[in-house]
Amino acid sequence: MRTYVCPECATSTPITPTVWRCDCGSPLDLSPLPPAPVVVDDAERSLWRYRAALAFDGPAIGWRSVTLGEGVTPLVSAETGGEAVEGGAADVRFKLDFLMPSLSYKDRGAAVLVTQAAAMGVERLVADSSGNAGVAIAAYAARAGIAAEVFVPAATSPKKVSQLRAFGASVRQIEGSRPDAAAAAVERVEATGAFYASHVYNPFFLEGTKTFAYEVWEQLGRQVPTTVVLPAGNGTLLLGAALGFAELVAAGAARQAPRLVAVQSALCDPVAAAWAGRDADLTGWTATVAEGIAIPTPPRLGQMVAAVRASGGVFLTATDEAILAARAELWSRGIDVEPTAAAVWAAWQAWPEARAATGPVIIALSGAGLKAA
Numbered sequence: 001m002r003t004y005v006c007p008e009c010a011t012s013t014p015i016t017p018t019v020w021r022c023d024c025g026s027p028l029d030l031s032p033l034p035p036a037p038v039v040v041d042d043a044e045r046s047l048w049r050y051r052a053a054l055a056f057d058g059p060a061i062g063w064r065s066v067t068l069g070e071g072v073t074p075l076v077s078a079e080t081g082g083e084a085v086e087g088g089a090a091d092v093r094f095k096l097d098f099l100m101p102s103l104s105y106k107d108r109g110a111a112v113l114v115t116q117a118a119a120m121g122v123e124r125l126v127a128d129s130s131g132n133a134g135v136a137i138a139a140y141a142a143r144a145g146i147a148a149e150v151f152v153p154a155a156t157s158p159k160k161v162s163q164l165r166a167f168g169a170s171v172r173q174i175e176g177s178r179p180d181a182a183a184a185a186v187e188r189v190e191a192t193g194a195f196y197a198s199h200v201y202n203p204f205f206l207e208g209t210k211t212f213a214y215e216v217w218e219q220l221g222r223q224v225p226t227t228v229v230l231p232a233g234n235g236t237l238l239l240g241a242a243l244g245f246a247e248l249v250a251a252g253a254a255r256q257a258p259r260l261v262a263v264q265s266a267l268c269d270p271v272a273a274a275w276a277g278r279d280a281d282l283t284g285w286t287a288t289v290a291e292g293i294a295i296p297t298p299p300r301l302g303q304m305v306a307a308v309r310a311s312g313g314v315f316l317t318a319t320d321e322a323i324l325a326a327r328a329e330l331w332s333r334g335i336d337v338e339p340t341a342a343a344v345w346a347a348w349q350a351w352p353e354a355r356a357a358t359g360p361v362i363i364a365l366s367g368a369g370l371k372a373a
């Protein structure tokens, strides 16, 4: 039986619908699975092809009635016209992780988290989000027949709010910041006993995002890349990818996990600052175009720093100007992503050491352009 385990104080807690953090306040992890050879179900064309590695006890988890076919997103070369990408390594590839049912990588986490909620008999859930995670949770909640109430900051992109409404969620637009929306969600959870479908605290979300690593490994011919470049706000893709690659190494499917290059907005860089041992710049965190990674106090900050450090990677930051230029440069390649997603390409291209990188280098593109103005 798997349990929740606290990464801070090591306390184990049974998995129930009402537990959403450790008594010490920390987000939770799942107790690790014993290492086992990787099993891929070739007949399943979604992230559920890796379900043998997911955290469920027993076979009857009901995933087939929740899945929308998420995952198995394209991995395409960044070379144009046979020429290596300017200033980049020989083999740079874009992982088009915005090609998902709700148009962001968050569907990986939401599909697995909502499957777990449905398995526990949850009928009502509460979530908070800068936008995309809430949209993804709302989509899968609709699919699973679970009522969803989603708290977002008032400034969330109108298109993400209309997605939330379309999926039938009760939308609560909170006058205030991203942390204010989280506080309002927690208040509602505590007042009503609803299931808190938090992508930040609930480790089943990371179980879903870890399939990013399994997919990249499979798409590269069962090899891991040298480098993965990812956006980092609360770290759900970063920590999920780190978990997936660690499992692949533990399973004997890879010798060494890739170096993780995590990207923050220059206007909101608390994790990059902690990693570098300097003061954070939060002056413009409510104003950056990279709304998805504008998280001033991520609850998993320590885990994010540790994951990047253990991988031999780095934190980079991107200015708004560079992010918008990178978004336009991606358009010129036929790729349309939202600014948050373009930040990784901006940061990678501006990083002097990128020129010396040997591939494969994976650039995670996390959210679709139609979500933004």
Ligand SMILES: Cc1ncc(COP(=O)(O)O)c(C=O)c1O
Pocket: 104, 130, 131, 132, 133, 231, 232, 233, 234, 235, 236, 237, 238, 291, 292, 293, 295, 338, 340, 341, 366, 367, 368
């Ligand atoms: C498109 C996109 N990319 C990246 C992120 C960052 O994810 P996380 O905050 O889990 O690091 C988000 C979060 O909302 C997002 O919407």
Ligand SMILES: [Zn+2]
Pocket: 006, 007, 008, 009, 010, 011, 022, 023, 024, 025, 026
């Ligand atoms: Zn604890």
